[in-house]
Amino acid sequence: MAEFLQYLVTGVTIGSIYALAALGFxxxxxxxxxxxxxxxxxxxxxxxxxxxxxxxxxxxxxxxLAGIAGAMLVGVLIAKFAVERxxxxxxxxxxxxxxxxxxxxxxxxEVVWGKEFHRLDSFSGNAPLMLGxxxxxxxxxxxxxxxxxxxxxxxxxxxxxxxxxxMLATSHNRLAAQLVGVNxxxxxxxxxxxxxxxxxxGGAVVAPITYSYTEMGIMLGLKGFAAAALGGLGxxxxxxxxxxxxxxxESLSAGYISSAYKDAVAFVIIVAVxxxxxxxLFGRAGTERV
Amino acid sequence: xxxxxxxxxxxxPEEPPASAPRAAAPLLRVEGLSREFGGVLAVAxxxxxxxxxxxxxIIGPNGAGKTTLFNLITGVYRPSGxxxxxxxxxxxxxxxxxxxxxxxxxxxxxxxxxxxxTAVENVMVGRHxxxxxxxxxxxxxxxxxxxxxxxxxxxxxxxxxAVGLERYVGTDAASMPYGALKRLEIARALAAEPxxxxxxxxxxxxxxxxxxxxxxxxRRIADTGIxxxxxxxxxxxxxxxxxxxxxxxxxRKLAEGRPEEVARDPDVVAxxxxxxx
Amino acid sequence: xxHRLLGLGLLAVVLALLxxxxxxxxxxxxxxxAGLNAIVCVGLNLLVGFAGQVSLGHAGFFxxxxxxxxxxxxxxxxxxxxxxxxxxxxxxxIAFAVARPILRLKGHYLAMATxxxxxxxxxxxxxxxxxxxxPDGMIVDPLNVFGFEVYGERVWYWVVAGLLLVTVWLALNxxxxxVGRALRALxxxxxxxxxxxxxxxxxxxxxxxxxxVFASVAGSLFAHYAGLITPAKADFLKSVELVxxxxxxxxxxxxxxxxxxxxxxxxxxxxxxxxxYQHMMLGLILMLTMVFMPKGLLPTLxxxxxxxTSLGGRR
Numbered sequence: 001m002a003e004f005l006q007y008l009v010t011g012v013t014i015g016s017i018y019a020l021a022a023l024g025f026x027x028x029x030x031x032x033x034x035x036x037x038x039x040x041x042x043x044x045x046x047x048x049x050x051x052x053x054x055x056x057x058x059x060x061x062x063x064x065l066a067g068i069a070g071a072m073l074v075g076v077l078i079a080k081f082a083v084e085r086x087x088x089x090x091x092x093x094x095x096x097x098x099x100x101x102x103x104x105x106x107x108x109x110e111v112v113w114g115k116e117f118h119r120l121d122s123f124s125g126n127a128p129l130m131l132g133x134x135x136x137x138x139x140x141x142x143x144x145x146x147x148x149x150x151x152x153x154x155x156x157x158x159x160x161x162x163x164x165x166x167m168l169a170t171s172h173n174r175l176a177a178q179l180v181g182v183n184x185x186x187x188x189x190x191x192x193x194x195x196x197x198x199x200x201x202g203g204a205v206v207a208p209i210t211y212s213y214t215e216m217g218i219m220l221g222l223k224g225f226a227a228a229a230l231g232g233l234g235x236x237x238x239x240x241x242x243x244x245x246x247x248x249x250e251s252l253s254a255g256y257i258s259s260a261y262k263d264a265v266a267f268v269i270i271v272a273v274x275x276x277x278x279x280x281l282f283g284r285a286g287t288e289r290v
Numbered sequence: 291x292x293x294x295x296x297x298x299x300x301x302x303p304e305e306p307p308a309s310a311p312r313a314a315a316p317l318l319r320v321e322g323l324s325r326e327f328g329g330v331l332a333v334a335x336x337x338x339x340x341x342x343x344x345x346x347x348i349i350g351p352n353g354a355g356k357t358t359l360f361n362l363i364t365g366v367y368r369p370s371g372x373x374x375x376x377x378x379x380x381x382x383x384x385x386x387x388x389x390x391x392x393x394x395x396x397x398x399x400x401x402x403x404x405x406x407x408t409a410v411e412n413v414m415v416g417r418h419x420x421x422x423x424x425x426x427x428x429x430x431x432x433x434x435x436x437x438x439x440x441x442x443x444x445x446x447x448x449x450x451x452a453v454g455l456e457r458y459v460g461t462d463a464a465s466m467p468y469g470a471l472k473r474l475e476i477a478r479a480l481a482a483e484p485x486x487x488x489x490x491x492x493x494x495x496x497x498x499x500x501x502x503x504x505x506x507x508x509r510r511i512a513d514t515g516i517x518x519x520x521x522x523x524x525x526x527x528x529x530x531x532x533x534x535x536x537x538x539x540x541x542r543k544l545a546e547g548r549p550e551e552v553a554r555d556p557d558v559v560a561x562x563x564x565x566x567x
Numbered sequence: 568x569x570h571r572l573l574g575l576g577l578l579a580v581v582l583a584l585l586x587x588x589x590x591x592x593x594x595x596x597x598x599x600x601a602g603l604n605a606i607v608c609v610g611l612n613l614l615v616g617f618a619g620q621v622s623l624g625h626a627g628f629f630x631x632x633x634x635x636x637x638x639x640x641x642x643x644x645x646x647x648x649x650x651x652x653x654x655x656x657x658x659x660x661i662a663f664a665v666a667r668p669i670l671r672l673k674g675h676y677l678a679m680a681t682x683x684x685x686x687x688x689x690x691x692x693x694x695x696x697x698x699x700x701x702p703d704g705m706i707v708d709p710l711n712v713f714g715f716e717v718y719g720e721r722v723w724y725w726v727v728a729g730l731l732l733v734t735v736w737l738a739l740n741x742x743x744x745x746v747g748r749a750l751r752a753l754x755x756x757x758x759x760x761x762x763x764x765x766x767x768x769x770x771x772x773x774x775x776x777x778x779x780v781f782a783s784v785a786g787s788l789f790a791h792y793a794g795l796i797t798p799a800k801a802d803f804l805k806s807v808e809l810v811x812x813x814x815x816x817x818x819x820x821x822x823x824x825x826x827x828x829x830x831x832x833x834x835x836x837x838x839x840x841x842x843x844y845q846h847m848m849l850g851l852i853l854m855l856t857m858v859f860m861p862k863g864l865l866p867t868l869x870x871x872x873x874x875x876t877s878l879g880g881r882r
Contacts, residue, residue: 035675082854089861091674092621096814097857099807104850111843222682222803229679264690267683274680275668364762390764404755406819407748414745415752419764421745425773428744429737435744442745482763 002133007255008248009131013140013209015247016147017043018266020202021224022231022239023154024195030171030234031191034083034094038102040221041109042196045071046203047212048109051118060123068200074105075196079189102217109214120207139208146205150198151240157194158236167191171234219263226270231282238282245269245281317342317486317517318363323372325355325362325541332358334541335372340486340519340534345512347520347528349552350538351561356521357399359538360488363519364396365389377485391419395484397475399491399521405464409455409474412463413446414439416481449477453507469500476507480516487511488519493527505531529553537561571739574822578735582728586721595720597833599792602727603785605828606734608812609821610781613738615810616818617747618774619754620670621678623806624685628658628779630692630801632786637705637796638698647710651787655780661688662779666772685806693798704797707790723792730788731825734781738821741777750774751819782809815856817863826865 021039028036049067054060078101086097122139129136158164170177170187178184203212210216227246231238246266254262273281316339325333333355340346348356361367363374365386373382381389395416404412421442422428427435447459453473458466463474472492479487489508493501505527512518512531522528528535528549535552537544545555552558589595607629614620635654639645645653669680692699699705710717710726717726741747752760753767761767790796799805808831816827834852838845860867 029675035678082858085858086861089857090818091678092615092810092814092818093857093861095621095623095678096807096811097854099811100850100853100857102850104847104854107844107846107848107850110846218803222686225679226683229676233675260694261690264687267686271665271669271680271683271687274672274676274683366758366762385766386758386761387764387766390762394762396762398759402756402759404752404759406755407751411748411751415748415760415765416763418745418749418752423745423749425741425746425777428741428746431740431744439744478759478763 003255004252005132005134007251009134009136009140011248011251012244013143013247014206014251015244016143017202017206017220017243018223018227018246019240019243020147020150020198021220022227022243023151023236024198025225025228026231026234026236026239027154027167027191027195027198029228031167032079032083032188034098035225035233036078036083036192036195037095037098037221037225038078038105039195039199039224040217040219041102041105042071042075042199042217043203043206043220044109044212044214044217045074045105045196046200047120047207047210047216048113048118048203048214049200050204051120051207051212052113054120055118064201064204067204068197071196071200071203072193075192076189079192083192084185084188102221106214106217113214115214117211117213118207119211122208123205137209139205143205143209146201150201154194154198154236163190223266226266230270230273235282242281316340317377318519319373319375320363321373321375323359323362323374324370325358325367326370331541333362333369336538336541336543337372338536338543338546340517342485342517343512343515344533345508345518345520345531347522347532347535347549348538349522349525349528349535349558350544353540354538355541356538357490358541360396360490360519360521364394364488390482390484393483393485394488395479395482395486396488397472397479397490397492399494401468401471401475403463403471403474407463409458409461409463409466409470410443410446410450412474413449413478413481414442416449416478417442417445419482446477446481449480450474452480452510453477454503469496472496473504473507476504476511480511484516486517486519488521490521491523492520493522493524501527571743575732575736575739578822578825579732582732585728586724592720595724597836599720599723599727600789601829601832602724602731603789603792604809604812604832605731605825606727606785607782607809608816608824608828609731609734609738610778611809612813612818612821612824613741613750614774614778615813616820616824617742617754618750618771620771620775621674621681621810622685622775622778623678623682623803623810624688625681625778625782625809626801626803626805627685627688628662628782629786629789629805629809630688630796630798631658631661632783633707633790633796633800634692634699634705634786635783636787636790637707640791641705641708642698647708647787647791648712651784654787655783658779658783659776662776663772666775667768670768670771670775682803682806685801686803689798689801689803692801699798702798704795707794707796709794710788710791717791727788727792730784735821735825742821746770746773811853814863815853817865817867820863820865820869823863823865827863830864 021043024039025035028034046067049070050063053063053066082097082101086094123142124138158168166177166182167187167190170182170184174184223246227242228239230242230245246269249269250262250265253265318340321337323333323336324331348359350356358367362369365384368383373380375381376392376394404415421438422435450456450459453476455470455473455477458470476492492504496504501524508518508531520531532549535549536546537552537558539561544557544561545552585598586595589598611622611625614622632654635657636650639650639653640647665684669677672680693702717723749760749765749770752765753770757767812827812831813824815831817823835845835849838848841848
């Protein structure tokens, strides 16, 4: 039982990061119908910036903010100079564009930060807590708390603020939103900025657990995409649930089945779900209109 | 099965086209057909028959369920209830490509042209079920396959001529004008050598001259013995071409009969006036 | 069509003359690797460019071919051609098994599913250490065909060039056949293709399997040529590289796929002069090309030439 609880804690912790990444995918997808393969690089930027800046003596909160700001800037630039200009390109072309962006960002990160692993201290000491027999690091609590706060804030933003509602409206009907005065181009930029901020924050809180390195975003991003597809593309709540499901399933199978196949779990789940439920767990497959 | 062979003389026109081979047999029979979208019935308990060799029009205001009906008959949608019988066979819920093999062909209200191909290649896709579609002969370009392909290209060009598109044979579909694409769809559907041809608003968006020409094309198709089902808003064309008319409203049958009967039907008049007022 | 043979003839001439312009084995090596990538891309283009079905997992099939050859030839001492055929058969069986369920998906969901399958294959190859040697990979015996050993860059070049020509010939044949038209039709309008009698599920599965087989054969040859195979050759980044070559060169253009494969195989080598900045440059070039030439290199160039000539004709 303690063992199970331990796996669950680990799973929810890493699942939180997948959830943030998946939420980022969902927000961008809603605004622009683009799957942003550079989503993982936002996580990387957050993790790397926080780790290297604190190592250089910058206070932690400031380092995190700098990482978030940097990621948001990168996100807006990608949206403005790559995605927006290729609006009418095919799905594959858009995929290649965002993959090009992610290769560029990894290359840039190698130049700026080097290829080595960077360590970041836990935010509040290394003494673990015991919870019903399971060891819970304080950093796990940070991850959970920050993720919960971000998800809540994102939910409030979309449901309570004018800007959020305008973004939602755009995702439902682009033309109608335009007609009632929503600046659709700004919505796309805002979506990239928001998803970058979520990713970078996730990267900062998870860095003490995973270390940070320039390639940390590849798998985190792909699993985030898997989680987003699991929840049904463009479904925010589904994305969060998908992230947690992937994280928990991964941790449990690593514990009980084989740790070697840990990275495959997310993809086995998503392929199985897509085969049997083509619209994702919570999505609905649309009927083609002719 | 015996029900299929029952004659429905009341559904027949008084004077079937001279060239129609078996005017008496119902080619298509729809029984209690329904389709629901999110709790709304787009087609509700609809029954009718279409006699072979006739031109049969389906009219009704926008949203009456005409296109949904086409999609149900051609297998694009699965019905929520009821049956579709084609040429004496229960084809309810059958995949579109299998229905095509039985001799059902259609055009689309919103053009569904293969924009990534030339015009003549579009029509050649219509020949698909008459060609060798195995992988290996295609990879190796076997002479037998090439011969049949050349014949198919000739036939496709012939059909394009028949609908007045001879000058567009080698043109990329993407660079053809709208009116020409409407005819291209008809040529493509004809290439399959259908028994039943469903035309979904063939005259929509065309000018008066083009409408007249397309009307003449449809007349010629019907004269070759192909049964035509026409969804169209242009009443002049409908009245001029049809042997039989089915009027729908809100997915239900409003009236049915010879053109002049349906035109006089008070429900039909009300539905049309109502939809404008 | 003479048009078809013209392109093929031109490719043959270029391939025949190319070694004259290549000063040493380093360049021949690049040409061989480009040729092997081109074989994969010509097949992948049938799926992605012509039939319009995304795959972000084809390196998995490349990997299956490569590892089938490595394991069967090096460990079990099978004849090379038999191992190559076995790898192709295994790829075909796996591709066929997954094709129908996943090719019902569209757009990003299809991208996700193929990506997932590719990653699962690469993780299996990386993890089954006892058979595959794990992350360090496997040493592979040289290619030996009926006692004749294919050895040295020069011989390899002619083998790969010949096979590339055959691949291009097969692809061109296919595109201009009822099967090829069915594939292009289901790309243009799936519902229209269906109502014209095209069993779209069958043709999607057919082209998926065919492209997997092309990738597998190229993988087998690569394993022999390189003499070493690692799981990296089957992973997500390799899959992305392959699709990028197709899209870069021009979707639905067979010669575009060859050009894309050639350029993107050579480009990273050229970019090494930028040293630390090479990845940045590669990412930037990909982004800019796709933003400004979303149709890819060859179709865009062809469009420009066409616009020029029609303009000139009017003058």
